[in-house]
Amino acid sequence: MADKKLLRIKDLVLHFRTQHGPVQAVDGVSLDLDYNRAVVVLGESGCGKTTLAKAILRLLPRNVEKYSGEVCLGGKDVMPMADEEFRLSVRWAAISMVPQAAMNALNPVLRVGDQILEPAIIHLGMKKGDALQLALKMFQHVGVPADFIGRYPFELSGGMRQRVAIAMALITSPSLIILDEPTSALDVLTQANIFNVLKRIKKELGTSFILITHDIATSSELADDVAIMYAGQMVETGDAMRFFPNPLHPYAQKLMASVPRLRGEKNLEFIVGQPPSLVNPPKGCRFAERCPQRFGKCDQEPPVIEKDGRTVKCWLYN
């Protein structure tokens, strides 16, 4: 393999044009991901997590103001590719996605079987019969009974629909799957089930995952690495084993302190104030206004500091 890393994102920028000016939804994000690893992207709503996923897959709306940076997949930069080439060789072939509220992302008038065949027919050039066999195999992987293949989405429960959506992402055997809030609308036991499925897929098929969520507690079920996003920027990245007990960035610390624990007597904290507007973000550190450890330097743009294999974008560690 040309590159040890499966995915290397460098300075990815995606700005949208609006009436009030450009929205800096993703503003200089860098992220690395190894083969057979799962990275969790955590952040509040509106911090640009979903936009990051769409920027990686180049699923862009019409009002794009600026789209730049580097997305290297297995050592090859896919950003200069033409749209058609990208569609054929990257989207769903190498990276697929399980969209947010996947329960409602299925087409209600098509049988679930027909829906999950589609990527196999288009991307792998399969005949329908072979694709059907493959679909059945995928159903087995995600734990959906084989006879569900002829059913319509409304005949399935929320958890089953979510599994079908995962099967659809799996069918082309991509090396990377982006999961956008895969379990936020599901019950506790269904969530645990889905995470069991994802763990098994990771173990058996060696797939990598980018898991986008705001649910910190359940995200730890899959996380090898953690990336914290705030106001369109990555403020901390690092491996989960060291992140969860000891987050570095003040925002990450505050976020972890706000997670209720089952048997915790710990006093919960919350973050005062609101995230800044992305139309006109503050100069310097974007978290400074809400940060309890703010000091003089914080009105200048903080550098990304590397510390034992973790990165943190904060002046405190300079």
Add this chain to the structure above:
Amino acid sequence: MSAEEKTKEAERVGQGWDKTGPLLSIQDLRVWFELRRFGFGRAGYVRAVDGVSFDLGRGEAIAIVGESGCGKSSLMKTILGLYKPTKGKVIFDNEDLTEKGTKGMRWYRSHVGYVQQDPYGALAPFMTLQRILEEPMIIAGIKSKEERQQRIRKVLEEVKMFPIEDFLGKYPHMLSGGQQQRTVIARAMIMGPNFVVADEPVSMLDASVRVEILKLLRGLQETHNLSVIYITHDLSTVSYFSERIFVMYAGQLVEKAKVTRLLNNPCHPYTLALLNGTSDPDAKNALTFKEVPPGEPPSLVKPPEGCRFHPRCSKMIKGTCDVKEPPEFLPEADHQVSCWLWQ
């Protein structure tokens, strides 16, 4: 009675809470919805709530935990008087609500607040905060404009929306999710209720705001000596909010206990499964698989014979669990569980 207790008692009398006994008492409540009929025959019923009984003390906070479709919302809506119970009684402050007419329900509604799950959906998009908060008072017949204004100010102060003037003229879409939920809470509090039902008040909010709203609700509960029913599917927030937990499964309460007791010594296999399914943020979680009972909750049209959890239960006793419905057993004091294992 110590002097301190006496003054407390006097305060309660002064506030009109001199009555004793539980504030709310639910007795063998059943809410069945009829399925569409075919011809003259009956297709059957969806037994959304099937034999639920509990008492809610004055100033007590309880949590009802269960998966979606277990009937917790139907239970809540029946308590609020939005559904008519098929059988059983809802007794509020020694008055039976099932016998009340329109006028009686109006009296009841000014004593109970409701905090909805989705704050944006719960607020009328074409009304300003001023109107949203004024409406319940107009319906309840508070004629004086000044008094209404005064109450709005007081309640907005209590939910910490400052500066008040800035918010009064705003529409719901101009507020953040946390502020919207505060408005919903303010509306629930505006009639000065002594009982509040909160239906997953924080499930739509971000992690950092969630705690803020939970703390706000807890604060209001303590200062106003409110009785609260907190409905949720998230066990991890329960211990921060309530004294007792009821676990609901397929229309029935399967376990009732104090929060610490239930978390440390879950007696029903379903409770245990729920606790195992809930994660704490810990990187070690990624290394192990979770134990999850197989299958899905049963249909409420034809629930399984005997214990409703038995088809999914790993500790099922053949000949008992699948035949007879378990009564409530007491494995320890103040801890009721409907499971044959504790016979």
